[in-house]
Amino acid sequence: MKKSMLSIKQSYIVCAIGVVVLFGVLMGVCETGAVSLYVKGIIMTCCIAVIMTTSLNLTIGVLGQLTLGCCGFEAIGAYSAALFSKLLVANGVVMNDTVRFLLVTVAGGLVACIFGVLIGIPALRLHGDYLAIITLGFGEIIRVIIQNLKVAGGEGLDKGQQGQALIGIDRLANLYVVFWITVVTVVLLFMFARSRYGRAVKAIRDDEIAASASGINITYMKVLVFAISAFFAGIAGGIFAQYIGALTPSMAGWLQSINYVIMVVFGGMGSLTGSIVSAIGLTILPELLRAFSDYRMLVYSVVLVLIMIFRPQGIFGNWEFSLPKAINRIFYPKGKKGKNGDAGKAEATGVEETKEAKHE
Amino acid sequence: MGNQIIMFISQIFNGLKIGSVYSLVALGYTMVYGIIRLINFAHGDFIMVGAYVLMLTIPAIIACGLPAWLSVVPAILVCVAVGVIVEKAAYKPVREKGNNMTALITAIAMSLLLENGSQAVFGADYQTIPTIIQIPSIAIGDLKIDGATIVTVLLGIIIMIALQLFVSHTKQGKAMRAVSEDKEAAILMGINVNSTITLTFAIGSGLAAVASLMYCISYPQVSPMMGAMLGLKAFVAAVLGGIGSIPGAMVGGLVIGVVESLTKAYIGTITGGVITSAFADAIVFGILIIVLLVKPSGLMGEPESEKV
Numbered sequence: 001m002k003k004s005m006l007s008i009k010q011s012y013i014v015c016a017i018g019v020v021v022l023f024g025v026l027m028g029v030c031e032t033g034a035v036s037l038y039v040k041g042i043i044m045t046c047c048i049a050v051i052m053t054t055s056l057n058l059t060i061g062v063l064g065q066l067t068l069g070c071c072g073f074e075a076i077g078a079y080s081a082a083l084f085s086k087l088l089v090a091n092g093v094v095m096n097d098t099v100r101f102l103l104v105t106v107a108g109g110l111v112a113c114i115f116g117v118l119i120g121i122p123a124l125r126l127h128g129d130y131l132a133i134i135t136l137g138f139g140e141i142i143r144v145i146i147q148n149l150k151v152a153g154g155e156g157l158d159k160g161q162q163g164q165a166l167i168g169i170d171r172l173a174n175l176y177v178v179f180w181i182t183v184v185t186v187v188l189l190f191m192f193a194r195s196r197y198g199r200a201v202k203a204i205r206d207d208e209i210a211a212s213a214s215g216i217n218i219t220y221m222k223v224l225v226f227a228i229s230a231f232f233a234g235i236a237g238g239i240f241a242q243y244i245g246a247l248t249p250s251m252a253g254w255l256q257s258i259n260y261v262i263m264v265v266f267g268g269m270g271s272l273t274g275s276i277v278s279a280i281g282l283t284i285l286p287e288l289l290r291a292f293s294d295y296r297m298l299v300y301s302v303v304l305v306l307i308m309i310f311r312p313q314g315i316f317g318n319w320e321f322s323l324p325k326a327i328n329r330i331f332y333p334k335g336k337k338g339k340n341g342d343a344g345k346a347e348a349t350g351v352e353e354t355k356e357a358k359h360e
Numbered sequence: 361m362g363n364q365i366i367m368f369i370s371q372i373f374n375g376l377k378i379g380s381v382y383s384l385v386a387l388g389y390t391m392v393y394g395i396i397r398l399i400n401f402a403h404g405d406f407i408m409v410g411a412y413v414l415m416l417t418i419p420a421i422i423a424c425g426l427p428a429w430l431s432v433v434p435a436i437l438v439c440v441a442v443g444v445i446v447e448k449a450a451y452k453p454v455r456e457k458g459n460n461m462t463a464l465i466t467a468i469a470m471s472l473l474l475e476n477g478s479q480a481v482f483g484a485d486y487q488t489i490p491t492i493i494q495i496p497s498i499a500i501g502d503l504k505i506d507g508a509t510i511v512t513v514l515l516g517i518i519i520m521i522a523l524q525l526f527v528s529h530t531k532q533g534k535a536m537r538a539v540s541e542d543k544e545a546a547i548l549m550g551i552n553v554n555s556t557i558t559l560t561f562a563i564g565s566g567l568a569a570v571a572s573l574m575y576c577i578s579y580p581q582v583s584p585m586m587g588a589m590l591g592l593k594a595f596v597a598a599v600l601g602g603i604g605s606i607p608g609a610m611v612g613g614l615v616i617g618v619v620e621s622l623t624k625a626y627i628g629t630i631t632g633g634v635i636t637s638a639f640a641d642a643i644v645f646g647i648l649i650i651v652l653l654v655k656p657s658g659l660m661g662e663p664e665s666e667k668v
Contacts, residue, residue, distance in 0.1 A: 066461050122653050128460050129399045133595065134652050137645035140592075144642035163638070255588075258468055265465055298480055301473035305450050308466045312458040 379617020404591015602661020
């Protein structure tokens with residue numbers, strides 16, 4: 001029976017092939033000019049949403065703590081990436097565009113991560129509703145502070161003006177690079193969620209007191225997850241800054257954060273593949289329904305309530321899509337339905353997700 | 361010097377005015393949280409609903425020859441209806457099936473629904489409300505106190521006392537306290553938990569309608585998003601006072617109002633312009649964070665212990 005299934009190694013290879021195929025499709029579509037700049041923009045936005053949603057799902061779904069401040073970290077990442085980029089130019093540092101993009105984006109992620117730790121240590125003493133509210137509070141404070149920072153408005157740095165949008169950021173975001181950043185992000189998140197640490201985190205979600213009694217350092221784990229989430233939110237922010245080229249403080253507002261929370265909930269709390277699908281779906285859907293954009297949030301909120309009533313665990317629930325598993329099912333239908341075929345799951349999802357993006 | 365003192369006192373009264381609006385809204389948060397452990401995010405939006413009802417009914421009320429403030433009656437009726445419908449249609453089914461997080465997400469969804477629903481109906485722009493009431497201001501020496509301030513503060517105090525009496529002395533009030541103390545035990549004592557929760561929502565929403573009247577007396581404007589920030593600050597007030605505590609909500613609301621007003625007036629001078637009045641919102645949330653970290657049970661709340 002086992003012989004007929006893909007081994008773990010094969011599963012990884014299948015997934016890797018899947019990602020490469022997906023990238024090939026992306027490149028093919030873009031290079032041949034089959035898609036417009038507009039569509040490329042949507043794919044870029046999808047990638048940013050995927051990074052935000054999957055990283056947020058780590059906190060909400062895997063750790064089980066509702067935070068409403070993820071866009072605060074996105075904004076910190078975006079602003080610090082933008083200002084760092086400007087600083088490099090101002091100091092006459094010359095480097096390859098892609099290198100600069102990566103350097104600046106990672107810098108944004110690191111700054112967001114530092115803030116994640118600083119905010120996480122006090123905030124994570126609370127849980128449930130109080131945590132949601134305190135993160136919302138931090139998000140709003142970040143928004144107000146950015147709004148009133150002189151360096152973070154107008155042209156930025158010493159030419160900055162208080163209370164204005166930050167403009168003139170070099171638009172270095174390249175779709176291919178962003179695609180790979182997204183893939184790496186998803187793979188890393190999967191690896192974390194399925195590692196020893198990830199299992200400890202899930203134990204905390206299921207029963208904090210029991211986990212603590214089993215010797216898991218609750219505070220450390222929570223702050224770790226929070227910081228990882230913040231890091232990737234900062235990365236997403238850095239990409240966003242260098243894709244759009246202008247930033248406003250309102251991006252840190254809690255309504256923006258709720259947008260991502262909605263994506264996580266739609267996809268299924270705890271399912272990273274679910275997050276990927278819903279991030280892509282909910283990014284594209286409004287574009288298709290431009291005519292009804294006034295009613296978008298209205299529909300969202302109704303659907304959200306219905307999901308909470310009839311399927312509180314979200315569309316995917318805990319279930320993860322897995323390419324090797326799907327292949328097993330198609331080619332070896334007689335095999336025991338890969339029990340918990342967890343092995344290949346992680347990587348596979350990364351692959352499939354990108355596929356999804358491509359199809360759109 | 362004399363001028364500055366008068367300025368200071370009038371700033372405090374300004375703070376008390378908006379603070380009593382926060383108090384009334386905070387009462388709604390605190391009662392609902394006390395009984396079902398849910399932050400009713402939609403509560404701030406009940407104020408917005410109330411304000412729109414005021415806007416629509418005031419002309420009709422005036423046409424009937426009645427004083428404009430009577431339009432608070434239809435506002436209360438509509439808000440109570442909205443509150444009860446939200447509870448029955450959304451919160452109750454989710455409460456029965458889900459956990460705390462799903463309930464909170466539902467509350468956020470209901471808030472979005474109300475905001476975007478009224479935006480679809482009334483448009484996103486600010487609309488003005490006709491003058492509701494003209495109260496002459498009172499002068500004590502050089503100090504002038506706005507009539508609306510006095511009415512607002514008095515109304516707030518009266519409602520709080522009435523509510524406190526209701527909760528401590530009537531049968532329904534005792535049922536409310538029993539349910540918030542221990543739901544299962546309350547059921548065993550023959551209390552109808554569901555109707556008690558509904559009553560709590562009805563009272564909370566009715567208070568939100570009164571709050572919208574008080575708010576609109578001073579700031580005669582309506583917009584679909586007006587409830588969001590107001591609601592958040594009122595929630596901060598509820599947490600500050602100790603969530604679940606009625607006098608706590610009142611005190612918390614007044615403190616937040618005064619702090620906000622004084623911040624707007626003086627922070628620029630005190631810090632030499634480093635921190636400007638634009639930071640007022642950040643300071644309100646800063647208070648929230650400090651309270652949550654130092655004394656999560658608030659000024660007047662009772663600490664909760666974790667049970668295994």
